[in-house]
Amino acid sequence: MSRRILQPVRAEKVGAQKLVTWGRPTLTPSARFGRVIPVCEPVLLGNERRYVDECLDTNWISSKGRFIREFETRFAAACGVRHGVACTSGTAALHLIFHALGLGPGDEVIVPTLTIASNANAVRLTGARPVFVDSEPRTWTVDPARVEAKITPRTKALTAIHLYGHPCDMAALREIARRRDLWLVEDAAEAFGAVDHGRPAGSLGDVAAFSLYANKMITTGEGGVIVTDHDELAALLRSLRDLAFDEETYFWHRYVGFNYRLTNLQAALGLAQLERADDLIARRIANADRYDAALRDLPGVTPPPRTPQVRNVFWMYAVVIGDEFGVSRDELMIELGRRGIESKTFFIPLHLQPIYFDPQDHTGYPVAEDLARRGLYLPSSGGLTADELDYVASSIREIHQQAKKK
Ligand SMILES: *Cc1c(COP(=O)(O)O)cnc(C)c1O
Numbered sequence: 001m002s003r004r005i006l007q008p009v010r011a012e013k014v015g016a017q018k019l020v021t022w023g024r025p026t027l028t029p030s031a032r033f034g035r036v037i038p039v040c041e042p043v044l045l046g047n048e049r050r051y052v053d054e055c056l057d058t059n060w061i062s063s064k065g066r067f068i069r070e071f072e073t074r075f076a077a078a079c080g081v082r083h084g085v086a087c088t089s090g091t092a093a094l095h096l097i098f099h100a101l102g103l104g105p106g107d108e109v110i111v112p113t114l115t116i117a118s119n120a121n122a123v124r125l126t127g128a129r130p131v132f133v134d135s136e137p138r139t140w141t142v143d144p145a146r147v148e149a150k151i152t153p154r155t156k157a158l159t160a161i162h163l164y165g166h167p168c169d170m171a172a173l174r175e176i177a178r179r180r181d182l183w184l185v186e187d188a189a190e191a192f193g194a195v196d197h198g199r200p201a202g203s204l205g206d207v208a209a210f211s212l213y214a215n216k217m218i219t220t221g222e223g224g225v226i227v228t229d230h231d232e233l234a235a236l237l238r239s240l241r242d243l244a245f246d247e248e249t250y251f252w253h254r255y256v257g258f259n260y261r262l263t264n265l266q267a268a269l270g271l272a273q274l275e276r277a278d279d280l281i282a283r284r285i286a287n288a289d290r291y292d293a294a295l296r297d298l299p300g301v302t303p304p305p306r307t308p309q310v311r312n313v314f315w316m317y318a319v320v321i322g323d324e325f326g327v328s329r330d331e332l333m334i335e336l337g338r339r340g341i342e343s344k345t346f347f348i349p350l351h352l353q354p355i356y357f358d359p360q361d362h363t364g365y366p367v368a369e370d371l372a373r374r375g376l377y378l379p380s381s382g383g384l385t386a387d388e389l390d391y392v393a394s395s396i397r398e399i400h401q402q403a404k405k406k
Contacts, residue, residue, distance in 0.1 A: 009354040016357035020348045020372050025333045030340020032391060039316070039342045040215035043283070043382040044269075046276045051268035063242075065264030071271045075210075076227050078192075078277060079202030083234035085226040086262040086270070087241050090189040090211025093224035094122035096260060097207055100236045101157060101183055103128040108154045110182075112142035113349040114368040115161045119187050120350050131155070132351045134365040136169070139305045140318075140375075143367070144172035150363075151176075157183035162191035162201055164377070165217075165284070165315035166305050170196050170204040177205070185209070189224075192217035193281035195311035202227045212266070217315060218273035218280055220266035281313050283382035287389060288314035291378065294393035298400060300325025316377040318346065326403030329374050335399045336378075341392055346375035 011018060027036045055061050068086055076084030087093050103109065107128035111120050112135060120130035131150050136143035141163045158177050160168040177184040184205035188194070192210055194201040202208040207230060210216075212223030228234050236255075239245070244257030262270075273280065292303050300322035304314060321329040333343050349368040350356050378392055 011354045011357070014354055014357050015359045016352060016354045019352050019369060020345065022330050022333075022345050025337035025343075027337045027342055028340055030391070033340060033388065036340050036342055037379045037384070037388055037392065038381065039344050039377060039379055041381045041383060042214045042219045043280060044272075047272040048269050051272050052265055055265045055268050060264045063261035063263050065267070067264050067267035067271050068262060071262075071267040071274065072225065074271065074274050075225050076202075078200070078274065079208070079227045080200050081203050081208075081227045081229045083228050083231070085228075085234060085237045085241060086267060087224045087226065087260040088262060089222055089260075090187075090209055090213065090216075090224040091118040091122060092258070092260040093209035093211070093226045094119055094185075094187065095125055096237050096240055096258065097185055097209060097226060098122050098126045098128065098157070099256075099258075100233060100240055101185075103156055106154060107156045108152060109185075110142075110147055110150055110155060110158045111350065112159070112161050112163075112368075113351045113365050114140065114371060115163065115187070115347055115350065116189075117350065117353070117355075118189070119159055119161065120356060124355075128156070130350070130356065132349075132356070132361075132363075132365065134363070135163075135367045135371060137367050139166050139169070139307060140164070140367075140371055141166060141168040142173070144169050144176060147173070147176055148180075151180055151182070155180070155182060157185055159185045159187055160205060161187040161189075162194055164304060164318045165191050165194055165313040166307070167191060167194050167196040167201055167204065167310055167312075174205070183207070189213075189216060190315040191313060193277065193311070193313045197309045203229070206230060207233060212270060217284070217313060218270065218277055220262065220270040220273070223262050223266050223270065224260075280382050284314045284380065285312075287380060287382075287384055288312070288317055290386065290389045291317050291393055294390060295319070295396065298325070298397060300400070301396070314380065316344075317380045318375055318377040320371060320375045322374070326400050326406075329376055332396070332399060333376055336392075336395060339391075339395045341379060341395060343376045343378055346372050346377070348372055 072084035105127040113132040186208035189211035244255035246252035
């Protein structure tokens with residue numbers, strides 16, 4: 001057959017084992033709140049409607065209009081860098097970055113294994129190969145001590161993913177990148193507002209990608225932003241986002257570009273969100289403080305990492321369940337679902353995915369695999385009330401106590 005569409009990679013065929021078999025528990029609205037408390041939903045309490053209305057009233061609904069440039073400028077300033085380039089998603093941001101760095105077949109990029117597929121896919125789409133690294137047990141982010149062993153003469157870049165809002169050990173990663181002459185790319189999709197030793201996420205490497213998806217720290221519905229202090233790279237990214245029209249001769253192309261343009265409608269939402277960013281970030285941190293206090297003495301529940309000199313923004317309040325808790329992570333999720341509480345498992349590590357599984361890779365990724373088996377995140381929206389947070393925490397306590405009685 002010559003006419004054939006793309007076929008999925010079959011796990012059996014490549015030898016990938018489905019280490020994490022967990023699906024989704026059934027959710028029943030909670031008797032107390034009359035609804036399912038979702039893991040995340042956006043908080044739209046500022047000028048969102050007013051600015052979107054302005055787009056409609058003025059007819060500026062496409063990718064030109066005042067909100068885009070204003071949003072980019074303000075977003076970059078919030079990250080403490082000079083340039084902001086808005087685009088259609090966090091994944092598109094990463095694709096633009098790797099394309100702009102000139103990656104192609106034969107090149108390699110170091111990527112942490114415990115994350116969403118976006119980063120590795122963006123590398124793969126350039127023709128380069130993602131090379132995975134295990135997590136560090138303390139912060140769950142990429143382990144700098146394991147990076148060096150994965151660097152080869154083909155390695156061109158290193159990606160730092162600030163998992164669940166906690167920055168990577170950036171001092172260590174910067175040192176490796178400098179010594180080995182690699183680009184250091186931050187995937188800060190989950191970490192807008194995070195700070196490492198006084199410096200905001202987005203300013204910690206050479207270039208950074210953010211996502212503006214509805215569950216992220218701030219949102220435009222769908223969207224992404226790249227920030228960098230590198231003038232030439234910023235100009236190239238801006239051009240590649242827009243089909244790389246030549247500056248001198250329009251409709252003349254010297255680069256293969258994309259249409260990854262954000263719309264003025266989306267940027268309108270984004271600007272309104274940015275105006276209230278401090279509050280949106282503070283809400284997530286306040287959630288974490290309340291959960292931490294309520295779950296503190298509960299055996300077998302490891303809270304998300306807190307590190308001196310680091311501001312974790314707790315994009316997701318992620319916990320790891322140990323044997324002492326009395327029921328497994330999966331049973332806990334079912335029980336929470338019965339009480340109207342949505343939860344989610346951690347990411348399934350990329351080295352296990354049918355699309356990336358490599359039977360020749362004998363490195364081992366014990367930390368990421370263990371986290372993937374035992375980790376879940378609890379409702380983490382900025383809009384949660386104290387009552388809802390307490391209900392989630394007391395439900396977990398109750399599930400633990402019932403397990404103890406059995
Ligand atoms: C959300 C996310 C992305 C992708 O962002 P989209 O806007 O959904 O494409 C990339 N990396 C990480 C770490 C993310 O959490």
